[in-house]
Amino acid sequence: MANTPSAKKATRRIARRTAVNTARRSRIRSFMRKVEEAIASGDVNTAAEALKSAQPEIMRAATKGVIHKNTASRKISRLASRVKALAD
Template sequence: MANSPSARKRIRQIERRTAVNKARRSRIRTFLRKVEEAIAKGDATVAAEALKSAQPEIMRGVTKGVLHKNTASRKVSRLASRVKALSA
């Protein structure tokens, strides 16, 4: 248990950051799920639109420190290739 005032403050700060990061991660997963569902249905136009809206959200996760840059790039790349294959 934290005894010093600075340690107590850090705990409060960490709790706030954790809540924010959790919400961001959840939001990113929601966008990813929308793309996945569109791909599963086989609707190329909806999948392309979903990817278009998901891409900035994923990259925002990178700038906010929720995701690693390479992880985000890999996710976007794989989704883009699946959407492209769907429309072809």
């Protein structure tokens, strides 16, 4: 348990940041799930639109430090290649 006032403040700050990061991670997963569902249904236009909206959200999470930059790029790349394969 935190004893000093600064340690107590740090604990409160960590709790706030954890809540924000959890919400961001959940938001990323929701956007990615929409792309996955569009790919599964075979609808090219819906999949492309979902990818277009998911891309900035994933990169924003990388900018904010929720996920690593390379992880974000990898996720976007894999989704984009699957959408492109669906279009062909």
